[in-house]
Structure formats: C-alpha cells, structure tokens
Amino acid sequence: MRTQQIIIEETGVADSIDPLAGSYYLEALTDQLEEQAWKMANQVEAMGGMLGAIEKRYFRSIIDESYHRYLKAVENNEKIIVGYNKYGQVEDLSMDVFEVDEALEQKQIRRLQEVKMQRDNRAVEQALDQIAETSRQGENVLEACIEAVKLYATHEELIRAICRFRESYSQEYRIMSSKI
Numbered sequence: 001m002r003t004q005q006i007i008i009e010e011t012g013v014a015d016s017i018d019p020l021a022g023s024y025y026l027e028a029l030t031d032q033l034e035e036q037a038w039k040m041a042n043q044v045e046a047m048g049g050m051l052g053a054i055e056k057r058y059f060r061s062i063i064d065e066s067y068h069r070y071l072k073a074v075e076n077n078e079k080i081i082v083g084y085n086k087y088g089q090v091e092d093l094s095m096d097v098f099e100v101d102e103a104l105e106q107k108q109i110r111r112l113q114e115v116k117m118q119r120d121n122r123a124v125e126q127a128l129d130q131i132a133e134t135s136r137q138g139e140n141v142l143e144a145c146i147e148a149v150k151l152y153a154t155h156e157e158l159i160r161a162i163c164r165f166r167e168s169y170s171q172e173y174r175i176m177s178s179k180i
C-alpha cells in the first residue's frame with residue numbers, strides 16, 4: 001500500500017490518465033526539463049562560462065533556492081512525502097528494549113562450556129580444519145560447516161575456521177569469544 005501511495009503522490013504519475021500513452025506527459029516533462037536546461041546554460045554562458053558562474057556562486061544559489069522552494073512546498077502540502085506530511089503513522093510503535101537477564105546469560109555460558117567438554121573435541125578440530133582448508137581454496141564451505149555443526153562446533157568456531165587463513169582476522173573477536 002505504501003508503495004502505491006508513494007508512486008501516486010510523489011511521482012505525479014496520477015496527474016495524467018495514461019502517462020505513457022502517446023508520451024504526452026513524458027514529452028511535456030522532457031520539454032520542460034530541456035527548456036530549463038537551456039535557460040541555465042545560457043545564464044552560465046552570460047556569466048563568462050563555468051568559471052564565471054562558480055565565482056559568482058550561481059550554482060550554490062540555484063541549489064539553495066531549489067531547496068527552500070522544496071521545503072516550502074512540503075510544509076504547505078503542495079509536495080507530498082508519504083509518511084511525513086500524508087499517510088503518517090497513527091499508532092505508537094514504541095517498543096521495549098530487550099535485555100538479557102544476567103542469570104540467564106551465565107546459565108547459557110555454563111551450558112556452552114558443558115557442550116564443549118562433552119563433545120569429541122578432536123573430531124571438532126578436524127572438522128574445523130576441513131572448513132579452513134575449504135575456505136582457503138575458495139570453495140563452498142556449507143557441507144563442511146554442516147558436518148562440524150553435527151559435532152557441536154559453535155558458530156564462533158565456524159567463523160574462526162573460515163577466517164583462519166586471513167591475517168586480518170580480528171584479534172578483538174578472538175579475545176571476546178574466548179571468554180565463552
């Protein structure tokens with residue numbers, strides 16, 4: 001619905017019954033744009049070319065004038081901006097910020113440590129080595145990752161294995177993840 005509103009209100013496409021039929025609407029817009037471009041080109045030429053126009057801050061004044069004209073049109077609802085000056089949000093969408101309970105966080109860390117102690121760490125390391133080698137060769141690592149996950153490799157371990165050969169692997173990431 002918002003897409004339709006934007007197309008109708010912001011493009012002006014609804015200002016013509018069939019904007020592409022015979023190209024009247026497009027031709028009129030093109031003619032208007034061409035006329036304005038020639039007018040501007042002639043003004044620049046009259047100022048002594050581009051250098052003269054720049055020295056006289058012509059382009060800056062055109063930009064400023066256009067900006068102020070646009071703002072005024074928006075403020076007066078002559079220019080519609082969907083969601084800003086028409087079809088605005090009516091209901092309050094404020095949301096509570098989700099915060100993880102510290103006790104739950106500690107519980108999850110303990111569970112992760114238990115998984116790491118109970119799994120076959122040698123098999124996990126071999127699977128991670130396979131991921132690193134596959135990644136180094138530039139091949140698809142999906143199959144190797146699936147095998148490592150079946151052995152209870154963690155997301156962080158998978159990422160480390162994929163990035164192992166890269167010198168740019170972040171030291172901060174290793175320090176952060178080693179706390180888990």
